[in-house]
Amino acid sequence: MPDSRSNHRHAAGSAAMLCGLSLLFVVVLDSIDSLPWEMPRTWYVHRTLWGAIALALCAAGWRWQKRSGVDDRPWKPAVPGRRFRHLIVYSRADCHLCDDAKAVLAAYLEYLPELDAVDIDSDPELQSRFGETIPVVELDGEVRFRGTVDEVLLRRLIEATPPV
Numbered sequence: 001m002p003d004s005r006s007n008h009r010h011a012a013g014s015a016a017m018l019c020g021l022s023l024l025f026v027v028v029l030d031s032i033d034s035l036p037w038e039m040p041r042t043w044y045v046h047r048t049l050w051g052a053i054a055l056a057l058c059a060a061g062w063r064w065q066k067r068s069g070v071d072d073r074p075w076k077p078a079v080p081g082r083r084f085r086h087l088i089v090y091s092r093a094d095c096h097l098c099d100d101a102k103a104v105l106a107a108y109l110e111y112l113p114e115l116d117a118v119d120i121d122s123d124p125e126l127q128s129r130f131g132e133t134i135p136v137v138e139l140d141g142e143v144r145f146r147g148t149v150d151e152v153l154l155r156r157l158i159e160a161t162p163p164v
Helices: 004-032 041-045 047-068 096-106 124-130 151-160
Strands: 087-091 115-119 136-139 142-146
Touching (some): 004 047, 041 047, 142 151
Parallel strands (some): 087 115
Antiparallel strands (some): 087 136, 136 142
16 A cells, blocks of 8 residues: 555656646747747757756656555565465466466465466366366365456465465
8 A cells, every 4th residue: 555655656656747748848839939028048049958958857757656555565464374275276388377377376375385387188077077277276176266366365365365
């Protein structure tokens, strides 16, 4: 959940982006045609500097907005410990989605049981049962994910399940 500093950083980023884009618009408008209003003398003497300031404001605003949603702390559930008794991933060889799902699950093996990978191509019944909807992740006999493993939902599932 974003904290107050994160919200302030996001607001400051938005303001910097708005100021930078506005200033950049005026610089471009002035370079295409003269402005319909009079600017201070420093504007005309240092027009390139004003363009650089506009770009710097845009870059700083973009960076502040990007950093406002990042949480550098590693995720941990409120209650430590392993959840579930069995973890089965139904997959097949040369399946990039299966590899991606296994990689996501591997990052949470501290809270999950050992991953048991089952190749569906080795069993005709599994082939007909799952077909092209792989990978399929089954936790304690219940199918939890099909196609992809959503990391946010996996975290919620770990958080909501008491340790075994």
